[in-house]
Amino acid sequence: AQSVTQLDSHVSVSEGTPVLLRCNYSSSYSPSLFWYVQHPNKGLQLLLKYTSAATLVKGINGFEAEFKKSETSFHLTKPSAHMSDAAEYFCVVTINFGNEKLTFGTGTRLTIIP
């Protein structure tokens, strides 16, 4: 079985400051991990993915995440927040054994303060 825990339900940062969204995972097997973003009344957009290659993963819009097996973490970061980053962010885990069931965290709402 696999699961993810997003440690903060809501994060607020000022525009131009760094963003950190925290995620811990649990998996019986080597996982694949993703971050998705959902803007209001929109579908989910894939930000980045880790699939057992490089542990530091770069995604779109300046986001990146680091896979740390020893800490079972996959935190999402961005050096400088932009107003357009305000959205709901989901950490997601899967183990690919014949199907691609994605298990989502409960989400972190990111608010950007002007």
Place this chain on the structure above:
Amino acid sequence: DAGVTQSPTHLIKTRGQQVTLRCSPISGHKSVSWYQQVLGQGPQFIFQYYEKEERGRGNFPDRFSARQFPNYSSELNVNALLLGDSALYLCASSPGVRGQFFGPGTRLTVL
């Protein structure tokens, strides 16, 4: 290239009715998955189909069913609707490597 498309965008039904939601995957993608997202929560996995065969099923009652057609499009059916079925239903397609691409969703309201 067109992304994943879903229809209809919004739907209002009453309890006990049946509903069919439709999804067209990205061209070339043979895998389609369905998720339910209740307001304020993360999406929950319902089904995955690959090459018209069911590859996975989440913890949903038998009132939920799905199928995939030869052109890889898919339908999700929900019978005997309950108030708790009100949610955003998301379809995702995949090219077979890890990472799924989501459509905009169908907002279902059950009255």
